[in-house]
Amino acid sequence: xxxIRPFYEQPTVEVARQLLGRYLVRKHPDGxxxxxxxxxxxxxxPDDKACHASRGRxxxxxxxxxTAGHAYVYFIYGFYYCLNIVTEEKDFPSAVLIRAVEPLxxxxxxKSRRRTEKLHNLASGPGKLCQAFAIxxxxxxxxxxxxTLYVExxxxxxxxxxxxxxxxxxxxxxxxxxxxxxxxxxxxFVSRP
DNA sequence: CAAGAGATCATCT
DNA sequence: GATGATCTCTTGA
Numbered sequence: 001x002x003x004i005r006p007f008y009e010q011p012t013v014e015v016a017r018q019l020l021g022r023y024l025v026r027k028h029p030d031g032x033x034x035x036x037x038x039x040x041x042x043x044x045x046p047d048d049k050a051c052h053a054s055r056g057r058x059x060x061x062x063x064x065x066x067t068a069g070h071a072y073v074y075f076i077y078g079f080y081y082c083l084n085i086v087t088e089e090k091d092f093p094s095a096v097l098i099r100a101v102e103p104l105x106x107x108x109x110x111k112s113r114r115r116t117e118k119l120h121n122l123a124s125g126p127g128k129l130c131q132a133f134a135i136x137x138x139x140x141x142x143x144x145x146x147x148t149l150y151v152e153x154x155x156x157x158x159x160x161x162x163x164x165x166x167x168x169x170x171x172x173x174x175x176x177x178x179x180x181x182x183x184x185x186x187x188x189f190v191s192r193p
Numbered sequence: 194c195a196a197g198a199g200a201t202c203a204t205c206t
Numbered sequence: 207g208a209t210g211a212t213c214t215c216t217t218g219a
Contacts, residue, residue, distance in 0.1 A: 125212070128213075
């Protein structure tokens, strides 16, 4: 079952936790790719110094101020894209970063896009995931409740969750310590233990 | 295995 | 002009 918009309108931490064990589906002319979400991070509001929107409302962050259930895709370090899903109410800038998935369908396609044969290296990180799923700027602002990129609930029971500080946000002062990174306990497909 | 460098560009100052 | 919600490769133990 495809997840519908009210799910994404919940508090960001709730969305980040509940996305674990759900399935990211990407339809593309080259084929279908599906992965089980095993790692997420929450970026919450104008005060969160790790959140891009804490610098204010700009052309880049505008999407995070919009309606929940849309994709926020940005380009980073000159090489990679990162996929977020906008959460909470309009005008409150917040999103969940999808950090890693366990490859499930379209594995050969992922291998060719990633230029590696190793299952554990296909989507174990936000940049890798976007490469494996062919996610780029053209999907910025896309509706996650539509049909080219969405999340499915396949009836899996809630997984055991670990929480910890977010990755790569050392510049964020006291906000860097917030335990807003979530992963499925014991998963071999996370970006790091 | 850990640590470090380099790659490369959109965005904001 | 600086920097970043990253990744890969190389070096050295």
